[in-house]
Amino acid sequence: MSVPESRAQTAISQKPIRAPRGPALSCKGWQQEAALRMLMNSIDPAVAEHPEELVVSAGTGKLARDWPAFHAILNSLPAIESGETLVIRSGEPEPILKTNPDAPSVLIVNSLLSPASQGHTGGIEVDGLARPTRMAAHWMFTGPSSALPEAYETYRAAARTHFGGSLTGRLVVAGGMGGMGGAQALAAALNGAAFLGIDADAERIKRRVKAGYCEVMVNNLDEALRILKNAVRKRELASVGLVGNASEVIPELAHRGVLPDLLTDQTPADEPFAYIPQGLTPLQAAELREQNPRAYRARALDSLAAQVRGMLELKKMGAVVFEFGNGILAQAFARGVADAYEIPDFVSEYLLADLQQCRGLFTAVALSGDLDDLARIDSLFPKLFPDSELREWIAIARKRPSPGLPARSCWMRADEAVKLSAAINDAVARGEMKAPVAMGRSIRQKRAKNLPGSQPTAQAVNSAAPAQALADWPGLPALLDAATGASWLALQVGAAAGESWEQGASFAVVADGKPKTAERIERLLANDLAAAVSRFAPPSQSPG
Structure with a gap:
């Protein structure tokens, strides 16, 4: 620390x-x-x-x-x-x-450590150098609402793949309810599930309950299972946040023979100093992290390895298990869990088809802070996309307002983002908004040191070069964004003590109503679309 x-x-x-x-x-x-x-x-x-x-x-x-x-x-x-x-x-x-x-x-560049330095800092700040982090440069973060579209689409795809299109009557279990993991309870419930979220920090669960993302918090596994078994039997929606350590609760589920239909994890496993080890309260964890960071790291890695072993045991028992982009498999593999990668990652398993269609997260934020401006943005969807599922999504999202500045995050194609962004800029130009609107998209790529190219396994397929040897994405789109009109952009790497890393690039563009801005938006998002096609489409479909 x-x-x-x-x-x-x-x-x-x-x-x-x-x-x-x-x-x-x-x-x-x-x-x-x-x-x-x-x-x-x-x-x-x-x-x-x-x-x-x-x-x-x-x-x-x-x-x-x-x-x-x-x-x-x-x-x-x-x-x-x-x-x-x-x-x-x-x-x-x-x-x-x-x-x-x-x-x-x-322009933001964050934690681009040299290969020689990764693994030596171990996530500790040394001589004033910033620790490798994830999300630290992402100024478009709006809380769990930022993660809700991706989580919703992932659970939706899992339901189609394994459960006939719905999670109704299914038990979904996930570790981690802080940050991006805070969206999981609501995302699962919106797909019909009975959901159990596990977090060692009660404050994280309280935030989710207060925001309407989770129904109830409990301190006892028996109580949680009683509520959820009843919901599964009645095929009712339910979401329960359990105060507990996932590295203890997941193995305990296997020991009891409690079999989730779907199991995943979004604890901060790629940053061991944020993962609370077994047997420690958040306060005790903070004290150990300060007094003996190396001991803390060792205990955290042992704990997340135990969690993955529990996940593997439940997988053998019949649960559908996947990794949700937090690097836990890389950490466990490096800690001696040799079969960790029997668990697939969420991108390759559920979102690859979306990425090939250039679908991804798009966020619009009303800089005025006025909810009427967000309502105006929402009103554009039925006009622009009358036959699209985006209309249904807006109806869902309106019920859970984002904290802070009013924001709307959607999972949409790049060409749809182009159309929506142009319409927002036109609305600003006509004086229908009280202030301009910030809009952003992001791209990320994860890898594990010990299993190259593993996060996600599905990489660009339009090149003869080995995908696992390349780290061009998302650096290349970031350069393109800078050249074609981004208002601001960030490139960062989050390293997990040398065992895994995540590259991320995010950009924002501001709809201020000016004609030149309209040209910038169209150019920027059109090139974003072209870059996505180039990355994921077969050679015959790539541009040029």
Whole structure:
């Protein structure tokens, strides 16, 4: 764990951060203002898991290296002129550079460690270097609502593949209810399931219950199973958050012969310092992490290995088991679980067809903070996509408002994103919105050190080069985004103590109603579509 911040640094962080609302600018243009508001929104206490520590999601990744660095970034954004770019390197702002008016206002590069350094830091900050993190550069994060579309589509695909198209009357079990894992309970319930979520941190479950993403929290496995068995028997929806350690509960389910129909995990396993080891409360875990980080890491890795062994045992008993993109298989494999990769990953198993059709996450955020602007965005869907399932999704999403700035996240094709983005920009131009709208897409790629190309196993298929030897994605799309009009973009690597890593690239574009912005949006998203086709389509279908 990093050395604790000084009292002066901690004092800076005491006042909660909340993004400005309304049409008034504090920056020199809406491209810069959008970046400032989204940065502040990401660390809003209603959005972030641990805002006092600058931690956005369930892992340990920070939005900035420390609080002074965060405020330095915040103070730099209003100074950016058109044709200038702020560079942020591993959570620390660099000087503002002269670029050109079409260049991104902000470029973020985070934790791109050299191969030699990965595995030596072990996730510990050394000599002031930022720990490898995931999500730390993603300023478009809006809480579990960011993860809900992907989780919903994954469970939906699993239902089609294994259970005749519905999870009604099925027991779904998953570890981890913090950050991105916070969407699982609702995603499973929306597909008809009786859901058991397991988390060692009661506060994470309380947040999900308060937000309406989970129905009830319990402290006892027997009570949880009583509720869920009754729901399965009656074929009713149910979602229960159990305060417990997944590395203990999952093996206990196997021992009792309780067989989930579907089992997965979204604990922060790719960051062992965020994974709570067996036998420790969150407070005890924090103390050990500070006093003896190497001992903590060893206990965390032993615990997640035990969890994967439990998952494998339930798989042998007949449960459908998959990994949900958190690197737990790579960690377990490195810890001696030789058959860890008998568990498939969610991309190859359920989402590859979507990716081949260029479907993915798209998020639009009303920078005004006004719910009427979000309602205006929602009203565009039935007009633009009258025969699409997107209409049904909007009806679902409206019932669970996102915290912080009003946001709408959808799972949609890139060509649909082009059409929607253009319509939003037109609405801003006509004065139908109180302020511009920030829109973003993201791409990620995971690998394991000990099983190259394993996350996901399905890589680009239009090249004769071995997919596992390549790490071009998502770096190549990030370069393309910078060249074609992104308002800001980020490229980061999250490493899990050398055993696995995740590359991620995300970009945002701001619909401010200007004709030139319409051209930028069309160019940016069209190239995003072309890049996706190039990555996943067979050679005969790739562009050119």
